[in-house]
Amino acid sequence: MKHPGNREFYAYWEEKRAGAAAPERGDLEPGPVRHLLGDIFVLGYDATAGFPVRVAGTRMCALLGRDIKGQSFADLFSGGSRHDIEDIIGIVVDETLPTVAGVTAQAADGATIPLELLLLPFSARSRTPLSLTGLLAPMDDIPARGGVAAFTLTSWRHLPQPRVLRKWAVIRGLTVYEGLR
Numbered sequence: 001m002k003h004p005g006n007r008e009f010y011a012y013w014e015e016k017r018a019g020a021a022a023p024e025r026g027d028l029e030p031g032p033v034r035h036l037l038g039d040i041f042v043l044g045y046d047a048t049a050g051f052p053v054r055v056a057g058t059r060m061c062a063l064l065g066r067d068i069k070g071q072s073f074a075d076l077f078s079g080g081s082r083h084d085i086e087d088i089i090g091i092v093v094d095e096t097l098p099t100v101a102g103v104t105a106q107a108a109d110g111a112t113i114p115l116e117l118l119l120l121p122f123s124a125r126s127r128t129p130l131s132l133t134g135l136l137a138p139m140d141d142i143p144a145r146g147g148v149a150a151f152t153l154t155s156w157r158h159l160p161q162p163r164v165l166r167k168w169a170v171i172r173g174l175t176v177y178e179g180l181r
Helices: 002-018 031-039 059-063 079-092
Strands: 042-045 055-057 099-107 112-121 131-138 149-158 165-169 174-178
Touching: 002 031, 002 112, 002 131, 031 042, 031 059, 031 131, 042 112, 059 131, 059 149, 079 099, 079 131, 079 149
Parallel strands: none
Antiparallel strands: 042 055, 042 131, 099 112, 099 149, 112 131, 165 174
16 A cells, blocks of 8 residues: 555455455544545445445545545446446455555546545444445545546555464364355
């Protein structure tokens, strides 16, 4: 991760997951990351609705030039990047894998703006809609340009998660490894 805000939010998420695959949504308190809240968002895990934005920070909305609460996150991406981000979000939630991505956006004046996107899963709970959180931050200071659009994915990688394995020798010749998916 290149952006310091993403590194800090990821470290906080890691601390709160406390060895689990992911933290519960209620485990993340706004206080410790208050200075990052303007760049943080929460998405609903609903592919048919394009992963609607449930919460969007003020800096993120200012970057886009509008309030995006309730809008499709996937629709922020253009062309083939839309399909890629849908697949990536599915992996983040279904496989509980945090992911960091490089994104470019087009400013109203035609300039290309580099951004870094962090996607972090929440632990799945029964009777609770699936969701994920993240942080979208510009890599450079950007002057007000009337909002950016047409996000394009330039790179992404899933962040490694340590796996806890227990080896059971059930009977001679049969070994069971608990913890692998």
